Amino acid sequence: MNASTAPPAAISVAEVQMVxxxxxxxxxxxxxxxxxxxxxxxxxxxxxxxxxxxxxCPVCLGLPGSLPVLNRxxxxxxxxxGSALHCTVQSSIFHRKNYFYPDMPKDYQVSQYDIPIDxxxxxxxxxxxxxxxxxxxLEEDTGKSSHQGGDGRLHGSSGSLVDYNRAGVPLxxxxxxPDVRSADQAREYLxxxxxxxxxxxVSDAKxxxxxxxCDANVSVRKPGAPFGTRCEIKNLNSIRSLGRAIEAxxxxxxxxxxxxxxxxxxxxxxxxxxxxxxTLRIKENSDDYRYFPEPDLVPVVPDEAWLAxxxxxxxxxxxxxxxxxxGALGVPPSDEIVGVLxxxxxxxxxxxxxxxxxxxxxxxxxxQHNLPPDGPDPIRPGALAALTKMEAAGTLTATQAKAxxxxxxxxxxxxxxxxxxxxxxxxxxxSGALDAFVDAAIAxxxxxxxxxxxxxxxxxxxxxxxxxKATQGKADGKAVTALLEARRAASx
Amino acid sequence: MSxxxxxxxxxxxxxxxxxxxxxxxxxxxxAVLDEHLARIAKRDGxxxxxxxxxxxxxxxxxxxxxxxxxxxxxPGPLAGVPIALKDNMCTRGIPxxxxxxxxxxxxxxxxxxxxQRLAAAGAVVVGKTNLDEFAMGSSxxxxxxxxTRNPLDVSRVPGGSxxxxxxxxxxxxxxxxxxxxxxxxIRQPAALCxxxxxxxxxxxxxxxxxxxxxxxxxxIGPFSHTVxxxxxxxxxxxxxxxxxxxxxxxxxxxxxxxxERGVDGLRIGRITDLPxxxxxxVIARLDEAFTVxxxxxxxxxxxxxxxxxxxxxxxxxxxxxxxxxNLARYDGVRYGLRVDAPxxxxxxxxxxxxxxxxxxxxxxxxxxxxxSAGYYDAYYGKALKVRRLIAxxxxxxxxxxxxxxxxxxxSVAFAFGAKGDNPLAMYLCxxxxxxxxxxxxxxxxxxxxxGADGLPVGVQxxxxxxxxxxxxxxxxxxxxxxx
Numbered sequence: 001m002n003a004s005t006a007p008p009a010a011i012s013v014a015e016v017q018m019v020x021x022x023x024x025x026x027x028x029x030x031x032x033x034x035x036x037x038x039x040x041x042x043x044x045x046x047x048x049x050x051x052x053x054x055x056x057c058p059v060c061l062g063l064p065g066s067l068p069v070l071n072r073x074x075x076x077x078x079x080x081x082g083s084a085l086h087c088t089v090q091s092s093i094f095h096r097k098n099y100f101y102p103d104m105p106k107d108y109q110v111s112q113y114d115i116p117i118d119x120x121x122x123x124x125x126x127x128x129x130x131x132x133x134x135x136x137x138l139e140e141d142t143g144k145s146s147h148q149g150g151d152g153r154l155h156g157s158s159g160s161l162v163d164y165n166r167a168g169v170p171l172x173x174x175x176x177x178p179d180v181r182s183a184d185q186a187r188e189y190l191x192x193x194x195x196x197x198x199x200x201x202v203s204d205a206k207x208x209x210x211x212x213x214c215d216a217n218v219s220v221r222k223p224g225a226p227f228g229t230r231c232e233i234k235n236l237n238s239i240r241s242l243g244r245a246i247e248a249x250x251x252x253x254x255x256x257x258x259x260x261x262x263x264x265x266x267x268x269x270x271x272x273x274x275x276x277x278x279t280l281r282i283k284e285n286s287d288d289y290r291y292f293p294e295p296d297l298v299p300v301v302p303d304e305a306w307l308a309x310x311x312x313x314x315x316x317x318x319x320x321x322x323x324x325x326x327g328a329l330g331v332p333p334s335d336e337i338v339g340v341l342x343x344x345x346x347x348x349x350x351x352x353x354x355x356x357x358x359x360x361x362x363x364x365x366x367x368q369h370n371l372p373p374d375g376p377d378p379i380r381p382g383a384l385a386a387l388t389k390m391e392a393a394g395t396l397t398a399t400q401a402k403a404x405x406x407x408x409x410x411x412x413x414x415x416x417x418x419x420x421x422x423x424x425x426x427x428x429x430x431s432g433a434l435d436a437f438v439d440a441a442i443a444x445x446x447x448x449x450x451x452x453x454x455x456x457x458x459x460x461x462x463x464x465x466x467x468x469k470a471t472q473g474k475a476d477g478k479a480v481t482a483l484l485e486a487r488r489a490a491s492x
Numbered sequence: 493m494s495x496x497x498x499x500x501x502x503x504x505x506x507x508x509x510x511x512x513x514x515x516x517x518x519x520x521x522x523a524v525l526d527e528h529l530a531r532i533a534k535r536d537g538x539x540x541x542x543x544x545x546x547x548x549x550x551x552x553x554x555x556x557x558x559x560x561x562x563x564x565x566x567p568g569p570l571a572g573v574p575i576a577l578k579d580n581m582c583t584r585g586i587p588x589x590x591x592x593x594x595x596x597x598x599x600x601x602x603x604x605x606x607x608q609r610l611a612a613a614g615a616v617v618v619g620k621t622n623l624d625e626f627a628m629g630s631s632x633x634x635x636x637x638x639x640t641r642n643p644l645d646v647s648r649v650p651g652g653s654x655x656x657x658x659x660x661x662x663x664x665x666x667x668x669x670x671x672x673x674x675x676x677x678i679r680q681p682a683a684l685c686x687x688x689x690x691x692x693x694x695x696x697x698x699x700x701x702x703x704x705x706x707x708x709x710x711x712i713g714p715f716s717h718t719v720x721x722x723x724x725x726x727x728x729x730x731x732x733x734x735x736x737x738x739x740x741x742x743x744x745x746x747x748x749x750x751x752e753r754g755v756d757g758l759r760i761g762r763i764t765d766l767p768x769x770x771x772x773x774v775i776a777r778l779d780e781a782f783t784v785x786x787x788x789x790x791x792x793x794x795x796x797x798x799x800x801x802x803x804x805x806x807x808x809x810x811x812x813x814x815x816x817x818n819l820a821r822y823d824g825v826r827y828g829l830r831v832d833a834p835x836x837x838x839x840x841x842x843x844x845x846x847x848x849x850x851x852x853x854x855x856x857x858x859x860x861x862x863x864s865a866g867y868y869d870a871y872y873g874k875a876l877k878v879r880r881l882i883a884x885x886x887x888x889x890x891x892x893x894x895x896x897x898x899x900x901x902x903s904v905a906f907a908f909g910a911k912g913d914n915p916l917a918m919y920l921c922x923x924x925x926x927x928x929x930x931x932x933x934x935x936x937x938x939x940x941x942x943g944a945d946g947l948p949v950g951v952q953x954x955x956x957x958x959x960x961x962x963x964x965x966x967x968x969x970x971x972x973x974x975x
Contacts, residue, residue: 058602062821064595064703065582065604069737096817098863102836107820160836162825290863292872295708295814297737 014129017182019254022220025227026180026246030193032172032203033141033211034077040140040170041068041110048209052163060168062105067296070094074170075117075300077202078138079310081172082118084196084317085133091301092117094138094294099287103143103162111139111173113291117300123176123196124319125188127334132177141169172202178217178227183243183250190214190239195318195343207238214242218249220257228253229263233270233277245270249277321347328360337368349377349384358385359392362401370402371409379405379413387417397476399468400426426474434467434475438483441466453488460484507573507668507721511614514572517561521554521572524667525616528574532618532665539641541650541660543579543589545619550574553616567614570728575610576666578657579620580627581712582701583607590703591635592625594822594847596829604701605736606670606712606729613728618666621656625849626819627677627705629653630921633912634851642685644947648905651681651921654715658685661715668725669715674705675807676900676925678713679937683900683950686939688722688967689715691925693957694932695740697726698733704818706811707738709929719938719967723747726960740958750961751968756789758966761893765796767804767923770902773943778899781940781951784973785897785966795889795896799881803927806882808919809862809875810930815852816859822847854915883931890956895966898924900937900950924952934960938967940974 017024036046042059058066082089095113116137123131143164174193180186194212197205205212214236219228233249236242248270253263268277316324319333321342326333328351341347346367353363363384371378387404390396396404396417404420441463442449448459464480505524513519529547536542557567577583580590582600584607589595603611610617624634632640632655642650643663650659654671658681661669671678673691682689690713697712704710714725730744762782770778786792824830824843831842848856862871889896901921911917928935934957937950951970955963 058600061826063582063600063602063827064588064590064598064821065580065600065699065701066602067700067736069735098817098820100820100823100837100840102823102825105821105826107823108817288865290817290860290865290868292813292817292863292868295706295738296704 012128014125014127014179014181014185016223017184017250019220019250020258021222022250022254022257023223024181024183024246024250025178025219025221025230026182026186027178027217027230028176028180028186028189029215029217029232030174030190031213031215032081032174032197032205034074034170034172035201035203036071036073036077036170038071038073039168040071040074040138041168044168046169047165048211050165052161052165055165056167060105061164062167068110068294070297070300071170074138075302076310077170077200078117078136078172079302079307080200080314081136081174081197081202082121083307083311083314084200084202085118085121085123085136085174087118087121087133087136089117089302089307090115090119091299092137093299094297095291096294098290101142102160103145103164103167105143105164105167109140109142110294110297112137118172123189123192125185125192126319126322126339127185127188129185131179131185131189134175134177136172136174139171139173141166141171143167178219178230183246186216186246187239187243190242192318194239199315199317201315210237213237216242216246216249218246218253219263220250220253229265231263231265231277232267234267234280236270241270241272244275245277248275252277318342325350328354329364337364340368344373346371346377349379349381352381353384353388356381356385357389359388362388362391366401366405370405377413378409383408383414383417390417390421394476394479396421396426397473399473400424425472434471434479434483437467437470437475438463438480438487440470442484442487452484453491504664504717505667506718507570507716508718508724510573510667511569511571511724514557514561514614515566519572521557521561521616522551524572525550525554525574525618528618528665528667531663535643535663536665538646539643539659539663539665540638541576541621541640541643541656541663541665542619543591543622543637543656544587546586546617549586550616550618553611557614557616568728569613569724570610571614573615573668574618574666575615576619576621576657576660576669577607577617578623578627578654578669578671580623580672580703580705581607581620581670582703583617583620586620588620588703589637590626591623591637592847592849592852593636594829594844595827596847598827600701602701605698605733607701609729615728619660621654621660621669623656624653624677625852626703626815627653627672627674627710628815628851628855630676630680630918631906631908631911632656632681633908634849636849639908642905644686645905645945648907648947649684649910651684651901651905653677653681654689655681655685657715658682658687658689661685661687661717667716668721670712670725670729671715672702672705672710672712673925673929674709674711674811675929676922678715679925679935679950679952680901680921682715682937683939683948683952684905686948686950687715687717688719688936688938688971689713689950690722690726690936691928691934692726692730692960693740693934694929695738696730696744696934696958696960698729698736698739700733700735704814706814707818708814709807709811711929719964719971720748720751722936723751723964745958745961747960747964750965753965754788755785755966755969758785758790758895758962759793759893760785760790760966761793761795761889761896763797763800763889763896763898764794765798765800766898767801769920769923770899771904771943774899774901774903774949777941777943777949778897778951781897781970785969788969788973790966790969793893795892797882797885797889797896797927799878799885800927802878803882803930804919804923806875806878806930807922807926808858809871810879812855812859813862813872813875814859816856816863819848819852819856851915879930882927886927886931886933886954886956890959894955894962895959896954898952898954900924900952904943904945904947904949928954931957933957934963936963936967938970940970
């Protein structure tokens with residue numbers, strides 16, 4: 001199954017975040033570096049963290065006479081993301097975006113403009129809301145300046161160095177509609193987009209390495225009013241920063257409006273230390289990039305067969321995996337356990353264990369709480385299934401099962417849970433034996449028993465605790481509770 | 493055959509003759525080269541065809557050709573042929589200046605595709621030739637290193653922008669040469685210097701390593717004494733190059749085999765609504781060319797290309813627009829001239845102010861304006877529409893004609909300074925050549941008699957895209973008629 005055949009999800013309206021009676025309106029522009037072996041227009045390696053200016057050639061340095069040739073795999077990945085975001089993947093062209101900047105080798109950026117490869121889609125979020133995708137377009141990344149002296153920023157620096165390893169790294173800019181209504185929803189959008197980029201192999205989407213970067217367009221308005229003037233907050237480098245920046249910016253805008261001011265359209269920077277945004281650039285006249293069609297490249301016209309191949313090769317996407325897991329567990333897709341297991345990539349292990357006869361809800365609980373969250377699968381599906389079957393049969397208590405699980409993981413994820421349980425002395429406790437422990441606990445705590453008989457449920461824990469202690473954890477708490485209830489019924 | 497021969501009297505060497513002799517061991521590449529170097533030593537001080545003569549590299553390359561011939565190896569179809577390169581084609585480790593101060597000190601780390609192909613075919617590069625700065629001009633007066641003189645009359649310009657390459661071939665400094673043609677920069681100087689010059693179909697010759705002026709119009713092409721040499725050279729440099737996305741994915745068509753076919757039954761078009769302005773001597777030679785072809789069995793047909801007239805206007809929006817972007821990279825940051833200033837923005841400004849000449853600055857400003865918000869639709873956008881119209885009008889004309897004949901230049905070579913102060917007069921030099929570039933079609937100039945003051949006149953042949961075979965077929969007939 002792939003994205004295009006997935007059942008339509010039920011769409012809910014996102015909760016609107018209000019600041020002193022103003023609604024937040026947010027649109028997001030995310031730049032994802034594509035996970036390709038080579039750059040977008042030349043054969044240089046697309047590697048992060050190499051020695052500066054080692055992955056360069058005449059093309060990505062923009063030397064006189066050099067010409068770009070589009071990397072086919074870049075188109076493949078753009079088709080893949082477009083399909084995953086339900087976009088129309090169309091024939092597209094590149095433009096030149098002209099402006100002078102030292103880290104841009106040609107002093108223009110080759111970028112798609114009014115005819116992007118991916119047009120008009122949407123992203124459904126785990127909590128059930130939908131964010132429209134305006135477009136996703138291809139472009140080349142610039143080099144990276146580092147400013148020497150001062151505080152590391154251009155102002156006050158004594159000189160600058162430029163690393164062109166990043167120049168020509170392929171990027172997809174993914175532009176959302178202004179559909180986001182809260183900082184939480186923005187974080188959720190970015191989290192989900194990152195998951196899709198990773199799942200499809202389009203990008204490794206590491207915000208800390210800059211392979212996924214996010215700009216937020218933020219405005220506020222009174223409910224029902226037209227959109228307010230927006231400010232663009234640039235280069236947010238973590239999901240947490242995105243949320244903080246949006247809230248700080250919304251607060252600032254509301255304060256400006258409430259004190260009688262107006263919002264200027266401008267580009268702002270979010271300062272992690274102060275938690276505030278400040279002006280980077282004022283867009284008094286809209287920037288004139290003198291876009292025109294890039295004459296050195298030909299139109300990108302992927303044929304229907306290519307599109308079909310790319311769609312067919314899409315892996316199952318996070319939303320679909322959540323729906324599938326939620327169905328198996330009988331909970332809504334927005335349930336926490338569903339999100340956790342899919343985010344950890346443990347849903348495949350879940351289904352394998354259930355296929356091996358495991359008990360679904362116990363398997364899920366172990367995966368969520370009792371097994372390591374990261375790394376390769378810590379346990380074989382068969383072993384996990386066998387363990388949960390013993391729990392369901394009452395042969396092991398939840399506490400005992402956790403202890404057995406620890407040993408199974410320590411043994412490399414495989415082994416016979418029954419043998420481990422036996423070795424630990426977790427033999428099944430006969431109901432007669434448990435009766436005796438319960439009677440002893442009642443006898444030892446007459447005052448508590450009187451309260452229990454009077455209908456105080458809080459004392460149940462005291463009895464269960466003492467039985468557990470006496471049986472060294474071998475008793476099943478539920479069975480103890482049931483026996484207490486039976487005693488009360490008999491004494492009535 | 494010695495270097496002391498009178499070059500203007502002696503029948504010039506052809507690339508085909510040189511290569512045949514060198515491959516057969518009748519002459520050595522070194523001897524051929526030395527004849528050319530001697531002519532350069534004797535006369536280039538006056539002509540200034542070259543920005544750089546590669547004496548040592550050329551000798552080494554020629555000696556290597558001779559060594560290979562001696563060992564029974566075939567160095568290729570251009571074995572030992574001395575060739576001059578317009579100085580806007582990248583040569584590894586060798587300065588490539590575009591006749592601009594802005595590229596001062598820059599040595600490309602790579603060879604242009606055409607340079608690689610020439611080397612693989614055994615050609616010997618003798619030097620890098622002068623041009624109007626960044627190929628912007630029609631007289632080679634716009635070079636930062638001083639003008640090139642026309643070898644046929646040193647008081648006159650050689651045309652441009654590939655004036656150095658045209659002059660080098662005309663003066664016998666190189667057997668053949670390469671130029672680049674964006675709006676006529678091969679065909680016009682070929683006409684003014686009395687040599688053959690070809691602008692191929694856009695995409696037939698790789699632009700990789702050609703320093704861009706206007707990317708959608710630029711094409712590399714040959715200068716030569718004969719139509720057959722031009723064909724041989726094109727067959728070496730042409731054909732698909734994966735390094736150029738606009739390169740046509742097919743080999744260069746076989747044109748050499750078309751040269752002896754004659755023109756019997758071909759339809760030669762006369763454009764009845766061609767822009768006026770050509771001198772009477774030029775028009776007279778054109779009329780004679782029609783007569784010659786008709787006598788040889790071709791049929792003369794009248795066609796109209798209404799949009800031809802608008803070519804010049806559209807060109808002076810499209811070419812500067814692309815140039816304004818292509819030339820942005822000369823900012824002093826990575827290579828070439830840098831004029832120091834307190835910050836990056838001022839450094840870029842100072843470097844570009846000092847590095848570019850007046851004509852380049854004029855075109856950068858024209859192009860920047862044409863692309864600016866609010867003007868794009870009225871200027872650049874409209875020029876693109878005119879460009880499509882020109883292609884459509886040509887397509888209709890080619891339903892009736894196989895080849896069109898026009899003047900290559902409105903006049904014979906003009907005196908220095910005659911148009912230097914008037915950009916519009918200079919721009920009109922290319923009125924007959926520009927529409928072909930806009931359409932992406934091939935065109936060539938063939939010497940056809942002389943005009944005022946005994947200076948050569950060139951007739952221009954135009955053909956539809958990939959129409960090189962029939963274009964060369966007709967060119968060879970015109971050439972035969974002058975023998």
